[in-house]
Amino acid sequence: MNDFQTIADRVEIEALRSEFTDAVMMRDRPRLAALFTPDGALRMPNIPVEQIGREEILAGGERLQSQWDFFVQNTHPGTIQLDGDAATGRAYIQELARTLDGREGLNYAVYHDRYQRTEEGWRFAERVYEVRYLDTSPLAGTAPHAAQGSGTDPAHATATPAPAPSFTDPATAEQLERVAAALRAGGFAAEILDDTAEARVRIKDLIPEGASVLTGASETLRLSGIDEDINASGQYDAIRPRILAIDRANGADEIRRLVASPDFVVNSVAAVTETGSLVLASGSGSQLPANAGGAAHAVWIVGAQKVVPDLSTALRRIEEHALPLENARAQAVYGMPSAVNRLLILNAEPRPGRGTVLLLREAIGY
Numbered sequence: 001m002n003d004f005q006t007i008a009d010r011v012e013i014e015a016l017r018s019e020f021t022d023a024v025m026m027r028d029r030p031r032l033a034a035l036f037t038p039d040g041a042l043r044m045p046n047i048p049v050e051q052i053g054r055e056e057i058l059a060g061g062e063r064l065q066s067q068w069d070f071f072v073q074n075t076h077p078g079t080i081q082l083d084g085d086a087a088t089g090r091a092y093i094q095e096l097a098r099t100l101d102g103r104e105g106l107n108y109a110v111y112h113d114r115y116q117r118t119e120e121g122w123r124f125a126e127r128v129y130e131v132r133y134l135d136t137s138p139l140a141g142t143a144p145h146a147a148q149g150s151g152t153d154p155a156h157a158t159a160t161p162a163p164a165p166s167f168t169d170p171a172t173a174e175q176l177e178r179v180a181a182a183l184r185a186g187g188f189a190a191e192i193l194d195d196t197a198e199a200r201v202r203i204k205d206l207i208p209e210g211a212s213v214l215t216g217a218s219e220t221l222r223l224s225g226i227d228e229d230i231n232a233s234g235q236y237d238a239i240r241p242r243i244l245a246i247d248r249a250n251g252a253d254e255i256r257r258l259v260a261s262p263d264f265v266v267n268s269v270a271a272v273t274e275t276g277s278l279v280l281a282s283g284s285g286s287q288l289p290a291n292a293g294g295a296a297h298a299v300w301i302v303g304a305q306k307v308v309p310d311l312s313t314a315l316r317r318i319e320e321h322a323l324p325l326e327n328a329r330a331q332a333v334y335g336m337p338s339a340v341n342r343l344l345i346l347n348a349e350p351r352p353g354r355g356t357v358l359l360l361r362e363a364i365g366y
Helices: 003-024 029-034 054-064 173-185 194-207 220-224 224-232 239-244 252-260 288-294 309-332
Strands: 036-044 049-052 068-076 080-081 087-098 104-118 121-135 188-192 212-215 264-267 271-273 278-282 297-302 342-346 353-360
Touching: 003 029, 003 068, 003 121, 029 054, 029 173, 029 194, 029 297, 036 054, 036 220, 036 252, 049 104, 049 220, 054 068, 054 353, 087 121, 087 342, 173 188, 188 194, 188 288, 188 297, 194 220, 194 224, 194 297, 194 353, 220 224, 220 297, 252 288, 264 288, 271 309, 278 288, 288 297, 288 342, 309 342
Parallel strands: 036 121, 188 353, 212 264, 264 297, 297 353
Antiparallel strands: 036 049, 068 087, 080 087, 087 104, 104 121, 271 278, 278 342
């Protein structure tokens, strides 16, 4: 191997390690998972955590990230030893963290790495995380936009609390672009549209006439007119009017089969994170199987006010904003309260192209 190739390989591997830290800091878990080979491993014996393959690394990272109040990672260059299309190395880490349940600390660690040259460039074949120093003393600082209600030590009682997030303000253009990019990295198709009028037109492009279509019980669909377009137009095999005509006492099994596997499910979500996760909440759970994968295709229409930074904020949005509004609607329509009995979190789409997210620049629904 010539000297130029050696230099190029070392530069690319160093860039790979920097990309890892940037993805962690930006909470971009799909991008982080893509930095590993398909069967790559992330091992953290001190925690303990072992994640094998991009899917596990993505899901495990989302779980870990949802616990953070704040997290800061700095990476310092270490060694790189090249051996053809493989390499080994070490990177040195300094981290500050506080979780939502109040755990906090400073640590210094080492990543023991194996790298592999692939068609996508150099990727991690394995990262093994070894903590060398851990200090769990209370941290004096705070995150400028830390989630309200995060655990803090009494020593921090004088810190100014971060303002509560607004769950009604539309996301900025930059946020919508960030969400769309994260969704695409996770295998979803994502489009940014101006308003519900554009969404109604796009739905007609996405769903062929005659397809069986289940619409979710969604205020977004009702207010936008999409619910009526699908269920009253006669252009589709609309599932919802069919199940409403079935006697629930004797036809429960038929209803269950109809809603579980239509050609298309059209719905909204309670929240979408800037890291590319869709979060749906349900009282009965009846519409969740189609959204999770039972339907051959899924389309979600999402108002701009539903964008949140991360999963922890998404859960707060459901409990503090969406549930009270849905509860009032359920009381008025059904004479009974609503509840969050089922949650569905879609972190990625294993069948790329199955799910399409239409992100609106306007706020609609709740």
